[in-house]
Each structure stands twice: as structure tokens, then as C-alpha cells.
Amino acid sequence: MLDEYKYPFIKSPDAELRRTYGSSVRLSDVLASDSELLEQVKRRIKETVEHGKAKPYLNVRNPVLMFYTTLLALAAIKDDEIASKYVNAEVEMFSRLMEKENEEDLLELSHILGFNAKRCEKISYLNDKVTISLELCSDFVTYIRASKGTEAKLSKQILTHGNVYFNKHYLSVILKRILKTKLQETLRPLKVSVPKTLEDMVRGRSTNTPPCIKKLREKKEKESLTEEETRVLKAYMIDMGEEINGSKVIVYSCEKMKEKGLCVADCGVKNPLQLVFRSGHSVEPLNHGDDRKKVKDVEDH
Structure with missing residues (x-):
């Protein structure tokens, strides 16, 4: 028996949007506003690309919207390598299901x-x-x-x-080929915006907080920070794109953090920001010039 929990592509996203959110709502609106769905999309892309296998949609809250918003996010990010890995894994998963159908x-x-x-x-x-x-x-x-x-x-x-x-x-076998072609066509670059956290994650930029920064944030919730601790935390926030009074500074290197007694773990990097831009993702994006320059700037300080 066919249903959307097996094959979410059998249903139209427009009909599902109307049923779930009402008229005049677009997939891009859902991607930008539904935090729970966004987290599901982020996890699915990350797990699928890293492991090369896609999980069936059996336990997904809304498989149709999940399926189409994930494709929308990948199309908006415009990374052919990541998109190709994702499509191949999805198609293989659907193919295994089709082989069992009557x-x-x-x-x-x-x-x-x-x-x-x-x-x-x-x-x-x-x-x-x-x-x-x-x-x-x-x-x-x-x-x-x-x-x-x-x-x-x-x-x-x-x-x-x-x-x-x-x-x-x-x-x-034939349906597998047709489905792959249709997914590839769906992933043509789109002029829509996606949340920065999603794009960073897909492109291999982690949002993991370095241990030293996490420690400072935890301390800030309980007591006042010293002037040096405040400066380090602000520097980190600015480098992560959080503008503070229009300033722009580079966070201390790990060596400097150790000298000041602010290092709390051996992370194997030269600067805390390297954990953000180099955290354990196996995918290297094709358009990575800006990211490499960012990491080089961090290493030089």
C-alpha cells in the first residue's frame, strides 16, 4: 500500500501546505518559521550526507513537507556535491522500498x-x-x-x-532512475534564502560552542565575568556574526587563552573558532574560498 510515510513525493506540497497551514503559505515560509521542521531538516541532511544513507520517513511528523522543504533548502544552498550525495542516498532508500512492493x-x-x-x-x-x-x-x-x-x-x-x-x-529499476532525475531537476538553484544555521551546517560549518566559550556563558548566568572574560566572550560573539557596537575583533588563540587561564579543554586546535568552522563534518563544500580564508585568519592570531 502506498502512503506518504513511505513515499512522500506521491503527494503535492501545495495540497499539504494548505491542509497544514492554510492558503497563501509557501515552503520557504515554513522553512524560515517552523523551528521544529527546520531542526528535522538540519538533522536529516547532516546524517544522510555524513553516513551516505537516508532513513525512511516512517517516524517523521509531516513527511511530505519534510521531504520538499529539505529539497528546497538544498536547492537554495547551491552546493552540487552535497546535493548529489543527498539525492543518491534518498533514491537508494526509496529503491529498496520499491523492490519490496507488489x-x-x-x-x-x-x-x-x-x-x-x-x-x-x-x-x-x-x-x-x-x-x-x-x-x-x-x-x-x-x-x-x-x-x-x-x-x-x-x-x-x-x-x-x-x-x-x-x-x-x-x-x-526504471522508477529509480526516473525518481533520481526528478529530484535532480528539483534541486536546480533557487533564489530563496535559508536560515544561516542551516546553511552553515550543510556546508560543514559547525555550530558547536567551544568548551571555553561554553564555560564563560555558564558563568555569566550565575555571576559577573571579569573584564578579560567579558572581552573574550564579546570577541567570540562578534566573530560568529553577532554585531556589538559595530566592533570587529578576533578572539584569542588557544595559546593566549591558556596564558590567561581561560582554556578548559585540549581541543586540538589553535583557536576556539576552528571548532566552529572545522568540526567533524566529512563534507567539504565546493565553494569554500571564504571559509578557508576565515580559518586562516583565525590561525594567524
Whole structure:
């Protein structure tokens, strides 16, 4: 049985937006305003790209909006490498599900994805003394276009009366290719904005707070900071994009922090900000010139 928790792409995002938020709401509005959905999008992209595997949408609050807003976020960020890794993982996950579907559900999926698969008059033939029966088919031209570049090539199928006959496995192979193409088309760059925290995370810039800064923030909640501690915390906030009186300074290096007794952990970096821009993400964005310059500036201080 097909449902949006298996295949969220079978439903229109517009219909789901109207049902959930009412009329005149766009996906970009949801991405910018729904903090819970934004956190889900961030986690899904991060986990999928880092591990190369996408989880099914079975436990997602709203799988349709989750699916489409994630694609929207990736399209807005405009990083081909990350988008490609994400699409490949998603398509592989959907493909595994399709392989388990019965023929009727696969036919329904094929219509949703725009592939004209149907049931034709059954044909049978012998293969190593085993009788094989087929009734799934498509017209010759449609099949050639849809199967291009896949293992479902024409030489493996039966062609008769202008129709190509194939089994359930080859139908799922074709649907996998069609779905991948559609997702790639959806990820064409869009002129929409995404929350900075999402873009930073996707591009490999962590929002993890360095231990020394976390310690200062915790202390600030309980007691007053010294003049030096206040300066360090303000410097960090400014470097993270939080303007304070229009100032711009660079936070101390780790060596300087140790000299002043403000270092609280051995993080293996030369400056606290390196934890922010280099935290354990395996993805290196294609457009990383500005980030590398930022890290170099930090290392030099």
C-alpha cells in the first residue's frame, strides 16, 4: 500500500501546505518559521550526507513537507556535491522500498512518476526449462527513454507488437532512475534564502560552542565575568556574526587563552573558532574560498 510515510513525493506540497497551514503559505515560509521542521531538516541532511544513507520517513511528523522543504533548502544552498550525495542516498532508500512492493503498487508509482507502465495480455516463454510469464509492459519508445543507462536495457526484455515486457524488478529499476532525475531537476538553484544555521551546517560549518566559550556563558548566568572574560566572550560573539557596537575583533588563540587561564579543554586546535568552522563534518563544500580564508585568519592570531 502506498502512503506518504513511505513515499512522500506521491503527494503535492501545495495540497499539504494548505491542509497544514492554510492558503497563501509557501515552503520557504515554513522553512524560515517552523523551528521544529527546520531542526528535522538540519538533522536529516547532516546524517544522510555524513553516513551516505537516508532513513525512511516512517517516524517523521509531516513527511511530505519534510521531504520538499529539505529539497528546497538544498536547492537554495547551491552546493552540487552535497546535493548529489543527498539525492543518491534518498533514491537508494526509496529503491529498496520499491523492490519490496507488489506489482499493483509499482504500477501506481509508475503513473505518479510519469512512466506509462501497464498490464498487457500475458505472455509466457521458457528459460532453462522454467516457464516465465510476464504482463507488465510499456510501449517501445517510452521504455527506451525511461530505461536508458540502467540495467533494464532492451536486450534483456521481450519485445512484441510494439510493447516491451518486463518483470517487477526491472520496473523498480526504471522508477529509480526516473525518481533520481526528478529530484535532480528539483534541486536546480533557487533564489530563496535559508536560515544561516542551516546553511552553515550543510556546508560543514559547525555550530558547536567551544568548551571555553561554553564555560564563560555558564558563568555569566550565575555571576559577573571579569573584564578579560567579558572581552573574550564579546570577541567570540562578534566573530560568529553577532554585531556589538559595530566592533570587529578576533578572539584569542588557544595559546593566549591558556596564558590567561581561560582554556578548559585540549581541543586540538589553535583557536576556539576552528571548532566552529572545522568540526567533524566529512563534507567539504565546493565553494569554500571564504571559509578557508576565515580559518586562516583565525590561525594567524
